[in-house]
Amino acid sequence: MAGPATFSAPNSAGGALRVDLGALVANWRLLSTVAAPAMCGAVVKADAYGVGVAKAAPALAAAGCTTFFVATLDEAIELRGLLGPGPTIFMFNGILPGTAEDTHSHGIVPVLNDLGQIEEWHGLASRSDTPLPAALHTDTGMSRLGLPPSEVATLSNEPRRMEGIDLRLVMSHLACAEDPDNPMNEAQLIEFLRQKAALLPGPASLANSSGIFLGAGYHFELVRPGVALYGA
Ligand SMILES: *Cc1c(COP(=O)(O)O)cnc(C)c1O
Numbered sequence: 001m002a003g004p005a006t007f008s009a010p011n012s013a014g015g016a017l018r019v020d021l022g023a024l025v026a027n028w029r030l031l032s033t034v035a036a037p038a039m040c041g042a043v044v045k046a047d048a049y050g051v052g053v054a055k056a057a058p059a060l061a062a063a064g065c066t067t068f069f070v071a072t073l074d075e076a077i078e079l080r081g082l083l084g085p086g087p088t089i090f091m092f093n094g095i096l097p098g099t100a101e102d103t104h105s106h107g108i109v110p111v112l113n114d115l116g117q118i119e120e121w122h123g124l125a126s127r128s129d130t131p132l133p134a135a136l137h138t139d140t141g142m143s144r145l146g147l148p149p150s151e152v153a154t155l156s157n158e159p160r161r162m163e164g165i166d167l168r169l170v171m172s173h174l175a176c177a178e179d180p181d182n183p184m185n186e187a188q189l190i191e192f193l194r195q196k197a198a199l200l201p202g203p204a205s206l207a208n209s210s211g212i213f214l215g216a217g218y219h220f221e222l223v224r225p226g227v228a229l230y231g232a
Helices: 021-035 045-049 053-062 073-083 100-105 115-128 149-157 183-198
Strands: 067-070 088-091 109-112 132-137 165-171
Touching: 021 053, 045 053, 053 073, 067 073, 073 088, 073 100, 100 115, 109 115, 109 165, 115 132, 115 149, 115 165, 149 183
Parallel strands: 067 088, 088 109, 109 132, 132 165
Antiparallel strands: none
């Protein structure tokens, strides 16, 4: 992996912000190679981990990255402005009350985390009579985010809840991937496969940065590196 994406604040001579975009792009290319044939996205939440999303995201897009992840709607709208209409932008926080219309109008794909968020997105799809894209986040371990197994079962028994929702991705988050020997990794993988089978078929994503190095079985169709892009 190339060295840290270095960053220095404006200097006394008034120099501009300097970000080592070369290292960032090299890291993304390396992770893409490890993940192939799965696609490699980029997590650019929290101002691209402090590196500066305004520089980082366009550099990654120019290198061929077409799928980005942020946490909040503000981040998603800023990123849409930086990247234009082409790239896919997933928003981890999903639909908070009153944000469905804005999310839709900016072409953001929410990651739906509970039955209430699914209901909001389903409601907007019904009112606007258009299928709306979304990801589903399921809880396969000890994460606090995502649908617990009982709600995955509810969805599978009541497919009406997903009507009007164009399911683009089923995803879950590994709790202990930085420890490759932790049995939790395989337990989460097995649970993820079980949950995926209960939902509609479609692309899936399990691996964050460390998850990519657990092996091809963890890659599915898309990987979601964050910290490894920035040199950690
Ligand atoms: C932050 C985040 C990632 C990226 O994790 P890293 O460990 O930084 O690679 C991936 N998925 C989700 C859901 C996240 O919140």
